Amino acid sequence: MQLGKQIGQKLDLPKEIVWDLPLISMIGQEELTIENHKGLMEYAPDTIRIGTGKASLCIHGEEMTLKQMSSDSIVIQGKIHTLEFCK
Amino acid sequence: MLPAFWYYLRGYVMISVSGFSVERFLNMATYRQILFWDASYCGTAMRMKTSFAGLQELQYCADKTGCTLTVLAYGGLPARLRRLHGHPVFFVGIFCFAIALYVLSSFVWVVKVEGNERLATEDILQSCADYQLHPGAWKANLDPEALTQALLAQYSDISWVSIRIDGTQATVSLAETIEAPEIIDKETPCDIVATKDGVILQIATERGTPAVAVGDVVKTGDVLISSEIFVGVEGEEGHTESVAASGSVQARTWTKLTEELSLTEDQKVYDTEEKTNHILLVGDNLEIDWLRPHMKGTYDIEAQAPQSLSIGDWRLPLSIVTQQYRPYTTTKVQRTEDEAKQALESLCRQKAEGLLDDGDTIEALDIQYQVYTDCVRAECTVTMIEEIAQKQEKGM
Known part of the structure; x- marks a missing residue:
């Protein structure tokens, strides 16, 4: 794994691919896209928990909906307050 | 998305x-x-x-x-x-709409001409119409290649022409030839003669020999600048040569105008009951005028500029023309002598200004009025300062 990381760094490869990490992008406070996720762990309008590998990503907000969900990405819409990586 | x-x-x-x-x-x-x-x-x-x-x-x-x-x-x-399965009329409507859209888009509705400066757009459109390219023409009947050749053959001022059909709009793009410069003949011997009777105020000779001086009275056809010039050294015997005389001669001239104005005048009195008419204009020529108001008596029609219908930037081949129908009655209005004289003066001045060329001016207007029982007559003498030089070939 260390070797893979080093090669990835040397060759400037995308880290989310080489290290198998989630790629998180936000549009303001309104929309959040998580690529390379490991599945939905919890879903409620005010809390969403998404598996990302070692830790899970907890999203707190209001009136959150899953705009789109596929095996590659999850798009969340709503008023997002906090993002937190939980064990 | x-x-x-x-x-x-x-x-x-x-x-x-x-x-x-x-x-x-x-x-x-x-x-x-x-x-x-x-x-x-x-x-x-x-x-x-x-x-x-x-x-x-x-x-x-x-x-x-x-x-x-x-x-x-x-x-x-x-x-x-x-959900719409039980509504066959809806599908018939869609089908009719598709057919109507297809049929209507098979015509040319707008013909545009671009790139012309000297040639009149109306003339080119008329030539295009002679070759079946006009608003309302069936696109399948058009032969852009033949029209291109015809326009090139018909107009010597066109060096390149292209006909493009985008949807229902035909665009005739053309490039004009470079305008030939005006050729001034400096070889053929000619005199400068007077176009009018007058008194010379200024003479500037470019080529030739001045035949008149400032203050001279000249008549129409008198030679102002002669084509004969003397070549030789003073004191010795020389000879004369004929050249194309040129120059500018300004003179004071007098022109007589006669105008007459009646002391009674027909005046329109418009009624308050105006009516509006809307005409649907398809393409540039086809008018659909089904809602024309029924009018009695005499009336004027005032048309406003057509308002084009468009979807975004796409101009539809439809426009609406709004017309205002203004009924009126005619009444006789009596004019006073002074009012008639004022109107005549303004009329004479207007006519005199119409006689002026570039650089000419009106020096004075001398108007004599004759008042009759039913009209006033004005005899106006216009004093003008104008260019009276004109070339005339020798022997003509």
């Missing part, structure tokens, strides 16, 4: 999933490559949209995860079409 539009075209289904582990259901569905969107909680159940194709698989996922799946509604284009 694109998948959502695609699923709208293919049709989608709105489902409700309830149970203890909805998250497991969602994960299982995504693992099986079933796309869903707009997922939100509604009470204890989760509502979402998914494709028709994935519905069977989702039922399997729901059974496996202990969830209850309920189909709430079908959406998208197929569902809409199913």
Whole structure:
């Protein structure tokens, strides 16, 4: 794994691919896209928990909906307050 | 955006999933490559949209995860079409619309000419119309190549022409030839003669010999600048040569004008009851005027500029012309002698200004009035300062 990381760094490869990490992008406070996720762990309008590998990503907000969900990405819409990586 | 539009075209289904582990259901569905969107909680159940194709698989996922799946509604284009299945008139309407759209788009509705500066647009449009290119022409009957050749043959001022048909608009793009410069003949011997009777105020000779001086009285046809010039040294015997005389001669001239104005005048008195008419203009020529108001007596029609209908930047071949019908009655109005004289003076001045060329001026207006019982007559002498030089070939 260390070797893979080093090669990835040397060759400037995308880290989310080489290290198998989630790629998180936000549009303001309104929309959040998580690529390379490991599945939905919890879903409620005010809390969403998404598996990302070692830790899970907890999203707190209001009136959150899953705009789109596929095996590659999850798009969340709503008023997002906090993002937190939980064990 | 694109998948959502695609699923709208293919049709989608709105489902409700309830149970203890909805998250497991969602994960299982995504693992099986079933796309869903707009997922939100509604009470204890989760509502979402998914494709028709994935519905069977989702039922399997729901059974496996202990969830209850309920189909709430079908959406998208197929569902809409199913709902309209019992309305054949709607489909007939769609069919007629498609046919009408196809037929109407098979005509040329607008013909534009671009690139012309010296040539009149109306002339080119007329030439195009002679070769079947006019608003309302069937596109299949057009032969742009023949029209191109015809325009090139007809107009020597056109060096290049192209005819482009975009939708229902035909654009005639052309390039004009470079304008030939005015050729001034400096070889053929000619005199400068007077075009009018007058008194010379200024003479500037470019070539030739001045035949008159400032203050001289000249008559029409008198030579002002002679073409004969003396060549030789003073004191010795020389000879004369004929050249093309040129120069400028300004003179004071007098022109007589006669105007007459009646002391009674017909005046229009407009009624307050105006009526408006709307005309639908198809293309540039076809007018649909079905709503013309019924008018009695005499009336004026004031038309406003056509208002084009457009969708965004795309101009439709339709425009609306609004006309104002203004009925009037005619009454006789008596004019005083002074009013008639003022009107005559202004009329004489207007006419005198119409006689002026570039650089000419009016020096004075001398008006003598003769008053009759029913009219006033003005005899006006206009004193002008104007150019009276004109070339005349020798022997003419």
